[in-house]
Amino acid sequence: MSYTSIGPGLYLPLELCYIICLDIRSSEKYGKRDLLDLALSCKHWLDPALDVLWERVTGLEPLLALAPQTALRNRQLLHGNADTSHLVVDWTRFDVYAHRIREIKATSCWGGRTSYDEDGSDIGHLDADESIDNSESIGTGGRAWVEDSSGEEETREGRTAEAGLLKGDSEQGDPGDDSRDNHSDQTNAEGYASHDGGSFGEDSSGEDGAVEDDSRQGNPREHDSEEGRLVKGDFEQDRPEEGGPIEDATEEWISAKGDSGKEQSNWDSHQSSDGDDPDAYEVIIMLLSMRRGPLTPSLRRLKWTQKNTRCDIDPLLGSVLSAFVAPTLQAISIEVGAPKSAVWGWSLVTDPGGALGKWFAALPEKVPNLKIFRLGGYLAEFPLDFVSRLVTLEELDLSDLHMGKAGWVKAPLLRSFAPLTQVKTFGVIACIEKTETIEGDFSIFPRLETFHAENTMPLETAAILRGISSKHLKYCYLNEIDEHLQAEQTYVLCQSLTKFAATLTTLRLDFEEVRDSGSPDSPRIFATIGPLLELRCLEKFYMSPCFAEPEELSPYLITDTDIQQMIFAWPNLRELRLNLCPVDRGITLQSLVAFADHTPDLRSLDLYSLDVSEDLDTTTIMETNHPLEILNLVKPTYANPEVFARALDRMFPHLNTKAMVLCLPEDVLEHLDTVAEERRSWQEMTQMMNEWIRSDAFK
Secondary structure (H helix, E strand, C coil), X not given: CCEEEEECCEEEEHHHHHHHHHHHHHCCCCCHHHHHHHHCCCHHHHHHHHHHHHHEEECCHHHHCCCCHHHHHCHHHCCCCCCCCCCCCCCHHHHHHHCCCCEEEEEXXXXXXXXXXXXXXXXXXXXXXXXXXXXXXCCCCCEEECCCCCCCCCCHHHHHHHHHHHHHHHCCCCCCCCCCCHHHHHHHHHHHHCCCCCCCCCCCCCCCCCCCCHHHHCCCCCECCCCCCECHHHHCCCCCCCCCCCHHHHHHHHHHHCCCCCCCCHHHXXXXXXXXXXXXXXXXXXXXXXXXXXXXXXXXXXXXXXEECCCECCCCHHHHHHCCCCXXXXXXXXXXXXXXXXXXXXXXXXXXXXXXXXXXXXXXXXXXXXXXXXXXXXXXXXXXXXXXXXXXXXXXXXXXXEECCCCCCCHHHHHHCCCCCCCCEEEECCCCCCHHHHCCCCCECCCCCEEEECCCCHHHHHHHHHCECCCCCCEEEEEECCCCEEHHHHXXXXXXXXXXXXXCCEEEEEECCEECCCCCCCCXXXXXXXXXXXXXXCCEEEEECCCCCHHHCCCEECCHHHXXXXXXXXXXXXXXXXXXXXXXXXXXXXXXXXXHHHCCCCCEEEEEEEECCCCCCHHHCCCCCCCCCEEEEEEEECCCHHHHHHHHHHHCCCCCHHHCCCCCCHHHHHHHHHHHHHHHHHHHHHHHHHHHHHCCCCC
């Protein structure tokens, strides 16, 4: 075990130094700037701090800034078939930092310039031709990086200065000499505080794929052609104003560059010396040709988002992804977006030469330890049988994958998933498939714990569930935005869930609108979800429309008797949400009384509507010590808010009104606070009286 000196004869283990750096990164009080200062404090803290700073990289600019200059000057390496044996490339500096990277999140754009409004959303193309033409040349580029706003604001000064840390260290002689020039260290390490972001596959933070608006920095993206090829402006943002929080860092970067600009980063040198600039994808391919191995050999998590403004997939995307595929990878997330003008994008997207499909086909052999695989967006059709060879998978998320005019969820493909015996989470979407193409005799995912079906009709979902052999399913999330669901279909779906009655604890159903042929005006609740009463282990149940407000849809025929059946069927209920509009006076205060009497574990209750009688007598309601903390009633009807509040306080004395600001009408909340304060004061007084009676003073 290595130690860090903390005084004469005292040492701090480097493992503990690393844990401290992790804590600093996740702290609200501290941040990456403090990690940078820590890295520059002494040689013993350098490695732990840099490991944490470089662990998660958002965008590839920090990595490209370290590219060896020899590789950038040799344009013949672009296609990876040139003789490089005569070239001498020093990868030392690149390797020092590339080996530290564990996660990369990158977002790029293909097919012409794209503008973004202030909230980061795409507002359309800037190309002269508004229509999308698949015949457009694909060899001219048209790629640009899109900033990910999940990390902190980045500056170009920080990015380009990253390239010099090792050089600065080597010029200091013995690495054990703590008296090295702090000016050089500050200059060379500055860039490590310029990138961060949440981690997928571990603890996620931030919003994946968010777009940062460059225009707010006063520096719009620059392109040298209508195709939008990447030039220097794509890597550059305005320097901070004087007096800003990183003013000193900017001055150090300028000092390192020199008045004459001789010590430019490798990327800047290439940009200024070659009029025909390659875009970022070409640079990555050049580096891969020289290196003959992954650029980030210790990478564990790769999240790549390709935003398209045309309907053909970037032909270089597969080659670029190959640069980051290493045997250490444990999580891969690939998403390809279709242009907004392609309403049915999956029927228009093409993959010239099938390059991306070939990359996926070779993936299982290159990532033998992959645990998480997510594939989404609009893709041209290619075989998905490679998934069956990812035998170490624990999470397979295909819930946003759109492929082919007839969809991709078919019985033969599902049957091929049989070798995936370690999968615990599975997400799927079957929005255009037919039930007969999904049904089959397959048996898959024996250890599945979480199932998610996105925008999938009930019968198709049921066909998939019937093929899942797991005896461990705990969580199930199903939604469908179709406005013409039939109660008979949802009933069949609920029947397919009863096979998991011994283990299923959480169920969420988001159905837009259900129509009941037996009750045309108001669908009957148990004609829709009746079989769910067999799920005796259910602890959390949520049912709500996807987008519409419940009052905009047909009201459900649901009564106090139906609520009582749910209560007795699910004795372990902890959370219940029925965001459904009942018929007039369908659910009354008697349902709340039943919850207070028979659900001892209930912590959160959400009912859309509740009818309270005008002649309510609170003395008839028994006081309880029920642990309910959150009660959400969207549109209750009542005559006297104070009487209603007193009734609620008698049934649920532990309601957290501070967390219920939007859960109850304001007048009810005000009275509930007052009533609760009165009750607590009376309880305190009663306790004091009892103690006084028992005391010697009374005797």
